[in-house]
Amino acid sequence: xxxxxxxxxxxxxxxxxxxxxxxxxxxxxxxxxxxxxxxxxxxxxxxxxxxxxxxxxxxxxxxxxxxxxxxxxxxxxxxxxxxxxxxxxxxxxxxxxxxxxxxxxxxxxxxxxxxxxxxxxxxxxxxxxxxxxxxxxxxxxxxxxxxxxxxxxxxxxxxxxxxxxxxxxxxxxxxxxxxxxxxxxxxxxxxxxxxx
Numbered sequence: 001x002x003x004x005x006x007x008x009x010x011x012x013x014x015x016x017x018x019x020x021x022x023x024x025x026x027x028x029x030x031x032x033x034x035x036x037x038x039x040x041x042x043x044x045x046x047x048x049x050x051x052x053x054x055x056x057x058x059x060x061x062x063x064x065x066x067x068x069x070x071x072x073x074x075x076x077x078x079x080x081x082x083x084x085x086x087x088x089x090x091x092x093x094x095x096x097x098x099x100x101x102x103x104x105x106x107x108x109x110x111x112x113x114x115x116x117x118x119x120x121x122x123x124x125x126x127x128x129x130x131x132x133x134x135x136x137x138x139x140x141x142x143x144x145x146x147x148x149x150x151x152x153x154x155x156x157x158x159x160x161x162x163x164x165x166x167x168x169x170x171x172x173x174x175x176x177x178x179x180x181x182x183x184x185x186x187x188x189x190x191x192x193x194x195x196x
Contacts, residue, residue: 016082020074028142029193031071034086036192038067039162042090047164049094054101059094060162066093149191157184 011019011033019037022030042063050056070089074082150158153174160170171181 016086017074017076020071020082021076023071024074031068032142032193034067034071035064036189038086038090041087042067043162043164045090045094046162049098054098056163058097062093062097063090066090069093146192149194150188151184153180154184154188154191157181158188161185 011030014022016034016037019030019034023034042060045063046056046059049059054062066089067086070082070086073089074085080088147155153176156174157170160173165173167178167181167185171178174181176184
């Protein structure tokens with residue numbers, strides 16, 4: 001089942017390009033809206049790369065970092081729309097994580113560990129190390145706010161959704177009705193949008 005997140009009234013009619021520009025101007029709320037809009041994209045890409053040597057949750061987090069990088073580095077003059085650019089950044093970030101994980105495993109098998117492996121490379125080619133550090137800190141802060149804002153039920157429903165479960169599968173797993181599952185997701189979506 002594909003779930004579509006509703007666009008917040010405040011951002012209705014605003015393009016992803018405008019939201020990325022607002023985020024670069026300091027609006028965390030604009031990034032939160034991009035996160036809500038791209039949650040399904042990140043989830044699908046993480047599912048597509050499952051079984052490639054890296055945990056699904058780690059892939060999802062890498063995709064979120066890719067979206068963050070896209071929002072911070074997007075430039076309209078590049079010729080591509082934000083959706084195309086974000087798609088590339090998200091995918092590249094995930095593929096880089098898979099390669100890094102597999103490379104680390106192969107290195108361990110050969111008893112030769114790389115001394116300077118960088119696990120923080122962002123898909124944007126001109127990323128500054130300071131930007132990468134700031135992006136990581138902002139994502140950790142966002143994650144903490146998200147954990148604090150959501151109830152235990154909302155966290156569990158959201159986590160299972162990110163794993164690719166349908167409402168029916170989530171309700172069966174948690175022993176709740178599909179309606180309760182749907183309501184928990186609606187509350188979680190609203191809280192995601194309202195995070196500042």
